[in-house]
Amino acid sequence: MRTSIATVSLSGSLTEKLTAASRAGFDGVEIFENDLLASPRTPEEIRARCADLGLAIELYQPMRDIEAVPPAEFARNLRRARHKFELMRRLGADTVLVCSSVSPSALDDDALxxxxxxxxxDLAQDFGIxxxxxxxxxxxxxxxxxxAWHIxxxxxxxxxxxxxxxxxxLSRGSDPKGIEDIPGEKIFFLQLADAPRLAMDxxxxxxxxxxxPGQGGFDIAGLLRHVLRTGYDGPLSLEVFNDVFRQAEAGPTAVDAHRSLLVLQEAVGAVDLPAPVVPTGIAFAELVTPDTEPVEAVLGALGFARTARHRAKPVDLWQRGEARILVNTTGAVRRDGTQxxxxxxxxxxxxxxxxxAEALLAPVLPRRRAPEDAPLDAVAAPDGTELFFCATDRPDLPSWRADFEDTAAAPAAPGAERIDHLALSQPWHQFDEAALFHRSVLGLDAQESVDVADPYGLLRSRAVTNPDGSVRIALGVGAAPSDDTVHAQHLALATDDVVAAARRFRQAGGRLLPVPANYYDDLAARFELADEELETYxxxxxxxxxxxxxxxxxxxTETVGRVFFELVQRDPGYRGYGAPNAPVRLAAQHARRPAR
Amino acid sequence: MRTSIATVSLSGSLTEKLTAASRAGFDGVEIFENDLLASPRTPEEIRARCADLGLAIELYQPMRDIEAVPPAEFARNLRRARHKFELMRRLGADTVLVCSSVSPSALDDDALxxxxxxxxxDLAQDFGIxxxxxxxxxxxxxxxxxxAWHIxxxxxxxxxxxxxxxxxxLSRGSDPKGIEDIPGEKIFFLQLADAPRLAMDxxxxxxxxxxxPGQGGFDIAGLLRHVLRTGYDGPLSLEVFNDVFRQAEAGPTAVDAHRSLLVLQEAVGAVDLPAPVVPTGIAFAELVTPDTEPVEAVLGALGFARTARHRAKPVDLWQRGEARILVNTTGAVRRDGTQxxxxxxxxxxxxxxxxxAEALLAPVLPRRRAPEDAPLDAVAAPDGTELFFCATDRPDLPSWRADFEDTAAAPAAPGAERIDHLALSQPWHQFDEAALFHRSVLGLDAQESVDVADPYGLLRSRAVTNPDGSVRIALGVGAAPSDDTVHAQHLALATDDVVAAARRFRQAGGRLLPVPANYYDDLAARFELADEELETYxxxxxxxxxxxxxxxxxxxTETVGRVFFELVQRDPGYRGYGAPNAPVRLAAQHARRPAR
Known part of the structure; x- marks a missing residue:
C-alpha cells in the first residue's frame, strides 16, 4: 500500500519535512495549510520539489467549518474554497480534507x-478535485x-x-466494524494515528x-482490517499531532513513522517482512572507554577476569560465569567518557x-573488520547503541568469539553470574520510538512504562524483554532534556547471593553506592525482615x-564515566527492576556528584 | 498565619529544599517520606537543620491504606505505624497525614x-502525635x-x-461551603494547591x-474563607506536585510559592500588604547592547532620534512621539548580545x-547611581528584567528624565508612535511564576494563554495588561528548554498608519522581515480585502x-542580537497580538538564520 505522512507530524520548514519523509521511504505527504503558508516556496516550486523527491501530494488540508450554515455564510465559504482549489491546482493536489464543522453557526441539519x-x-469537480x-x-x-458517511x-x-x-x-470508543458498510471507493482517504489511553479532553x-501506530493504546490494526475489507486502495497516511515530535529532528521521526506503518501492514498481512528472530540471551555488553584503568578496576573487583583479547583491535574480553563484557578503546573520546x-x-x-532489522529501517552497520574477523551482523538502535546478532560457540555458525585469543587468565571462579539486564538512557525525543524499535525489530515484549522521581525531575522507564527473561533491556528517559550524567547507562549482573557478591566486591577494593540509614528504617516498617537480614543489607x-x-x-557500584554496575539477586517470579528504590538510588548518586 | 510548604513541591536534596523554603520566608515544611528516605541525614540531624533554619516540621506524610481493612492487615498497618511514629518522635514532627485508602482490600464500612x-x-497519642x-x-x-469528616x-x-x-x-467539584460545619479545632491541617482546569483523569x-494558588483555575481564596470561619489556626501549607517545578531550581520556586501564599492571605484579609499601584503607561524600554551601531541603525530607520544623553553613564535616550528607548552600553557583554x-x-x-513589590518578595535593585541621579525605585522580574517605577515629567516627583541632558537633535517628526507592547521570553520553568508576578506585584490583568506553533516546537504566550491597554507585556515561553534565539524579545511600536510607517522604514534603509506570498493568497481567501490593500501588504x-x-x-524588522521591533496598527477594539500570524513570522525568522 502507499504510505504517506502529514507534514504536521514532522518538525522544521516544509522543505525539511519533505526531505525527511522522502528519505524515510514514504510515497506521499499530506500538506498542511500552515506549512504551506509559512513557506517561501511557491506552490509550483513545492510541487516540483515533491516530484523530485518521489512524493505524491496525497491530500491538502484542512478546510474547516464549511457545511450546514446559513446561505450568506455558505456563499463566503464557497468563495474561500475557490481560492483553495486554485491553490491546489497549482500544487497538483487532487484531494481536500473537509472536517465536520465546529462553528457555533452550524445547524443540526443533515440534509442541509x-x-x-x-x-x-460541484465546485471541486471543476478543478478535478x-x-x-x-x-x-x-x-x-x-x-x-x-x-459523516450518512451525510x-x-x-x-x-x-x-x-x-x-x-x-x-477510536478516541470516542466507536466500533470500527461499521466501516465495512462503506463502499471502499467512497473512502477517499485514511488517516492513522495511535494515542496512549488517557482520560482527558x-x-x-x-x-x-x-x-x-503501535506506540499507543489503540487497536489500529483491527481498524485497518475493517477498512481493507471495504476494498479501500488509497494510502495509509499518518496524521500525528505530538508536542515531542514537534521538537525532534524530522529525519529520525520520519524513519520512526515509516517503521510504524511497515509493522502495521505486517500485522494485517499487507506486506511481507522477514519474520522476527527473537534473541535468546545476551552474548556480551561492550564498553567503550578512553581509559581502561577505572573500568578494569571495577570489573576486577566484581570477579571478572580478562579471558581473551581481540586478535586485531584493542578490545579485551572480561568474563565471569556467563557474563561477558568487552572493553574497547577504539575510537573512544575522552569527552564522552566510558559508555x-x-x-x-x-x-x-x-x-x-x-x-x-534492515527491512524495518534500522541502519545496518558496516562490517569494519580485519580480513580474518568473523562476519557479524549489526544494526544501530535509535539511541546509537550498536546491536550485534551473535551465535556464540555454535558449531554451525561463525562466532564472534573466534576473533578473540584466550589469555593465560582462567575465567574467574565460575558463579551464577550473567547479565540480568542492561539499562540504556534514551534521547528525550526518542522514548516511544525506542520501545517500538525494540518490539518490532527485535521481537521483544514491552512492559508498562513507570515514572520514577529523581530529585531534579521525573524519569520514565520501560523495559523490553524476551519471553524467558534472558534478555532484559530497561529504556529510560528524563522528563525533559537536561543533564543526564546521573541518568546513566548501567549493567546489572545476576547473582544467586547478592550478599556474598557485595562482600567479595568490597573485599576486592570495590566501592558500593552508600544507601541512607533512613531507607533501612523504612524497610523495617514495610517488610517483616529478620533483624539480622536487615542489618546485613x-x-x-x-x-x-x-x-x-x-x-x-x-x-x-560507583559510576565510571556514564556507566555503573548493579548486582542483583532476583527471585524467579519477580518481574520488575526495583523501581520503588530508584528515587533513593538516584538521590545517592546525585549526592556523590560535585555540587551543581 | 503560619506558612508551610511540602518538600515534594521543590526540587533537589532534602537539605536543598529546606534551605530554599527557609530563604523564601516559609515558617514550616511538610516532610515527604521519600525525601527523608533518600537523605543521608538522620532524623535528629534533619530536626536540628530545620530548627537552625527557623522551620517547624508541620507534618510528616503520608501514611497510606491504613483503615477499614481486615484485622490481620490492620495489625500489620499498626506495626508499620509504630515504626513511623518512632521516626516522627526523632524528627520532632507531631502531625501525621493519613490519606483515605486506595487499597483493593479496603472495605466500604465507615464504622470500621x-x-x-x-x-x-490511640497509638499516636502515646507518641504525642x-x-x-x-x-x-x-x-x-x-x-x-x-x-472523611463524618468518619x-x-x-x-x-x-x-x-x-x-x-x-x-475542588477537583471533584465539591462545594467548600460545608467546611464551615467542621469545628476549627478538628481541622488538623490545611493543604493548598491550585490547578489549571483540565478535563483529565x-x-x-x-x-x-x-x-x-493563583496560578490555576480554582477559587482557593473562597475555600480558605470557609476554613477560616471554622476557627482553624494551623498553617497554610502548599502541597504541589508539578512536573516543571520538579526540574526547576528550588530557590526561585520557593519564592514563587511563598508569594502565592502572601497574595492568597491578602485576598482573604489575613495579611496587610501595601496596595497594588497599577502602572499607567510605559516610560521607556531599555536595551543593553555591546555595539550601538546596529541598534541605532534600526532606531534611526524607525524615525527615532537621539534626543538626550545620560549625564554620567553611556546611556542614550532615543525618542519618537511618546516611545522612548534607552540604549545602554554599561556592562553589556558581547556574548549576550543586544537585549x-x-x-x-x-x-x-x-x-x-x-x-x-518588596513585600511580595521581588528583589529590590540597588540604586547604583551618581550622587546627582534621580532616585529610581526598581525591582527585578523573575526573568531578570529590571522594572523601574517612574514618574516622568511630573512636577511633584523626581523624574528619571532629569538625569538626561538634551542633545541638539530635536525629537523626530511627532507621530502617534508609542510602545504598543513588549514581548519578553521567559525561562522555561518560570512561565506560571511570571504571570503571577506581573498580576500580583504590578496589579496587571492576565489574558488567556495561547499556544503558537513554531516550526521546531510549540510556544505558549500570555499577555498581561493594565485596564486601558497602555501597558501590555506578552510573556512567552517555549514548550521545552531549547534554543531561544528566535523566541526573542521584541518591542512593538504603535502607529496610526502601518503602511506609511513601513514605507518610511524601508526608505530609510531598514529591512523588514519578508513574508511568504502564500500567506497573502490565504489572506485573500479568508478576508475580503480590496485587491490594492492586499497588494500593498x-x-x-x-x-x-x-x-x-x-x-x-x-x-x-530584522533581529538585532536577541531583539527585534514590530510596527503595529491596532484598531481600538482589537484585543490580541496577531497570534494567528505568529507561525508565519516564526518560520520566516527561522529561515533567515544559519542552518541548524
Missing part, C-alpha cells in the same frame, strides 16, 4: 449539510464516522467521499498526545535477524523490593 | 474505618471531605482530626499539574509600587488579523 457539501463537490469529509471527534453536530451517502456526489481517521474513531488529547556502546544478542539466526547498601512473584535484592 | 482510625490515634485523616479525590470508598466525627478521638486539601475538594491531574534589559513603568506612586510584508473588535496590521 449534504446539500452544501454537494455544492462544494475530490472532497473527503471527516467527522472530528469534537465536531459540533457530526462527530462519528457513521454520521456523504445522502449527498450522493461522485466528487464527495469520506475520510476516516483512526484517532477520531479529546481535543487536547488529539492535539498534543497522538503517536504513531555502553554495543550489545551482543544471542540470535537463533543472526542473518535473518539482520534482514528483519544496611551494612552493605543492599536495596530490597518484593512483588507478588518474589523478592529482588540489589546494590550499585 | 472510624474504629481503626481510633485505634491508630495527632493523626490528620484526608479524603483523596480517588480514594476507594472515601473521596470527599465531608465523608473522624464518628471516631470522636482527641488525637484524630481531618486534613483538608484544596485540590482534592484526576489522579494524573493531581500528580503532574498542580500549581501554586531588552529594563522597562520603565509610569507609576502613580513609584515608592508605594516598590514597597508592594504583500509588497511590504504586512500581516493582518481581525477579531470581533477590529483589525490588527503589523510587520517586523
Amino acid at each position: 449539510a449534504a446539500e452544501q457539501l454537494s455544492r462544494l463537490a 475530490r472532497v473527503a469529509y471527516e467527522a472530528l471527534a469534537w465536531g459540533r453536530h457530526v462527530s462519528t464516522y457513521d454520521h 456523504v451517502e445522502t449527498a450522493g456526489h461522485p466528487a464527495l467521499g469520506t475520510c476516516l481517521d483512526s484517532f477520531h474513531i 479529546v481535543l487536547q488529547w488529539s492535539r498534543h498526545h497522538r503517536c504513531f 555502553l556502546a554495543a550489545i551482543g544478542l544471542e540470535s537463533p539466526d543472526p542473518a535473518a535477524a539482520a534482514r528483519r 544496611r551494612g552493605l547498601g543492599i536495596l530490597y523490593d518484593r512483588d507478588a512473584g518474589g523478592a529482588f535484592r540489589h546494590c550499585y | 474505618a472510624a474504629e481503626q482510625l481510633s485505634r491508630l490515634a 495527632r493523626v490528620a485523616y484526608e479524603a483523596l479525590a480517588w480514594g476507594r470508598h472515601v473521596s470527599t471531605y465531608d465523608h 473522624v466525627e464518628t471516631a470522636g478521638h482527641p488525637a484524630l482530626g481531618t486534613c483538608l486539601d484544596s485540590f482534592h475538594i 484526576v489522579l494524573q491531574w493531581s500528580r503532574h499539574h498542580r500549581c501554586f 531588552l534589559a529594563a522597562i520603565g513603568l509610569e507609576s502613580p506612586d513609584p515608592a508605594a509600587a516598590a514597597r508592594r 504583500r509588497g511590504l510584508g504586512i500581516l493582518y488579523d481581525r477579531d470581533a473588535g477590529g483589525a490588527f496590521r503589523h510587520c517586523y
